[in-house]
Amino acid sequence: MAREPGFDTLAIHAGAQPDPATGARITPIYQSTAFVFDDVDHAASLFGLQAFGNIYTRITNPTTAVLEERVAALEGGTAALAAASGHAAQLLIMHALMQPGDEFVAARKLYGGSINQFGQSFKSFDWHVKWAEGQTPADFEAQITAKTKAIFIESLANPGGVVMDINGIAEVARKHHIPLIVDNTMATPYLCRPIEHGADIVVESATKFLGGHGNSMGGIIVDGGTFDWGKDDRFPILTEPRPEYADMVLYETFGNFAFAIACRVLGLRDLGPAISPFNAFQIITGIETLGLRMQRHCDNAQKVAEYLDGHDKVDWVSYAGLPNDPHHKLQQHYMPKGAGSVFSFGLKGGYQAGIDLVSNLEIFSHLANLGDTRSLIIHPASTTHRQLDVEQQKAAGAGPDVVRISIGIEDADDLIADLDQAMKQLK
Ligand SMILES: Cc1ncc(COP(=O)(O)O)c(C=O)c1O
Known part of the structure; x- marks a missing residue:
């Protein structure tokens, strides 16, 4: 295509094509738990992360893949992965970033459920939130310590009214070499694309405006492809050899979409909060009119x-x-x-x-x-x-x-x- 497609064109077409098996124009609901391997070598390459493909719906699914590709395109990221809910997506992100004893800095103006998740449940993983007392970049910088592994804000904070200075906070994150995570649930990529303003990771509750009809839970993580995980040894999940994948180092192998891969092949694999293909289908349909x-x-x-x-x-x-x-x-x-x-x-x-x-x-x-x-x-x-x-x-x-x-x-x-x-x- 000569032109870069616009937002509404991507919202309808990104990630989807007529079903190669049947010609179905709408993405089918692949309500299948598992997928047949071509042969033994194909199976081995899928399990070894040498080839992309479907093994088991906890980790990948063809319906869900359309949702993921579509939101990655709308947000301007390199890759995305869907999860069972917005909260599940937040858990997968922190699982990839945090080690026991680590901290992250979060805005106080957040959805109440996120305040509970960060302040209560994450404590039992020995992950600790430090709240920025105000909304200026300096308020966030004041809470950063040697243990800080991320900054978390909402672009348009629930319950509305509060718009965060994404660029300013991204500058603080860059200075301290910490990824900036932006929850874009309330704005959606139609109103704001945080990666263009310096965010490294975008998360959304797809339960809200993406799906848009109050009928399906879902969450999504978008990898901005912007963060240099290999710069130091502070993010071991991305930089240490993974014994279960023949000592592969995720950031070396997957480059600017290594974070999305880590959330999928470690987070979804081991924690398990996969979205159902039916919900992915509903959310894809919702996004067409976003x-x-x-x-x-x-x-x-x-x-x-x-x-x-x-x-x-x-x-x-x-x-x-x-x-x-x-x-x-x-x-x-x-x-x-x-x-x-x-x-x-x-x-x-x-x-x-x-x-x-x-x-x-x-x-x-x-x-x-x-x-x-x-x-x-x-x-x-x-x-x-x-x-x-x-x-x-x-x-x-x-x-x-x-x-x-x-x-x-x-x-x-x-x-x-x-x-x-x-x-x-x-x-
Ligand atoms: C801004 C924001 N982030 C995250 C969530 C959590 O999403 P979910 O309910 O899909 O787990 C919500 C839910 O209301 C929300 O409003």
Whole structure:
């Protein structure tokens, strides 16, 4: 092709071709656990990592491979691998980077589940998170020690409103020779491609906007191909000979996609959180309309944020698309097409107003998810954060007055009318 294909063309075509066996135009769901070898030599070369091919769906699968190639193309990486969920993808990344006793630095403004995973469960692997106290590059640099093996941020932080200075933080990571991992779940590659801004590894919960329809769990890791693993001996999984693969050194053999290989042939192989081919199929289908959906999500969210910003029962709105928002400048720089679909706002009526609002709505669904075609709403203080006391809730950005919404792709006027009738009922 003479031209470089654009985003929407890649979203529909990257990684896929008519099925060579049947001519099927849509990628089939290869719901097969294992794959027959051509002969004994072929089997040996697959097991020895001398040839690429399918052995067993825990490690590779032809349906999943299309999803992987497509997201790698959209993010501008060298390779990708899918996992059972976003959290599984995060686990695979850290498994490839961290040794017992190691540390990584993470932003405090993260999805609550990631805060739990990093702060609680990773401790039992003897992997330790150090939280950056603010959002500036200097805040991240201040937490780096000789044991630091990665920096982790979200490009557009859940629950919205916060846009990170990816370039600035990438500079700190480069200076200390540490990979920068960016969770791009909320922005998706349609709004922001973190590798172009200096990220080395991108991770996404495909459960959200990539799949986009609230029907399939999945996660994805994209190798930016940018990090020099061989520069020192701090990443032994990539630089030490692997006895099970005839003493192969992964970074020497696989070069700029060695990280993705390590996550697959060690992480997926031994930890096992593979995505099901059916879910991979659903997410591939979702990605075909990613550009259309994301633009509509953002346009609708902008209108709803402006409506709420002017409402006399609303105390504050945290949405980077609003010109007065403290993150508006960063949003204009890193994601000029829109500020995403998820954001939070505060109700003057506090806790009671929060639970009344979610009860009064008719189009919005009251549940704990985001990135669906449907508009979703949650009052964290009475649900996801109810076990915390009020001070802890406030520290987590989930005070009694806070409501979080994920704006869908319905008609914006209907969403505003629904919010308006629900607001009118508040005392
Ligand atoms: C920003 C972000 N990262 C990671 C995850 C975890 O993804 P999953 O639920 O697919 O494990 C989520 C889930 O909400 C998320 O919002």
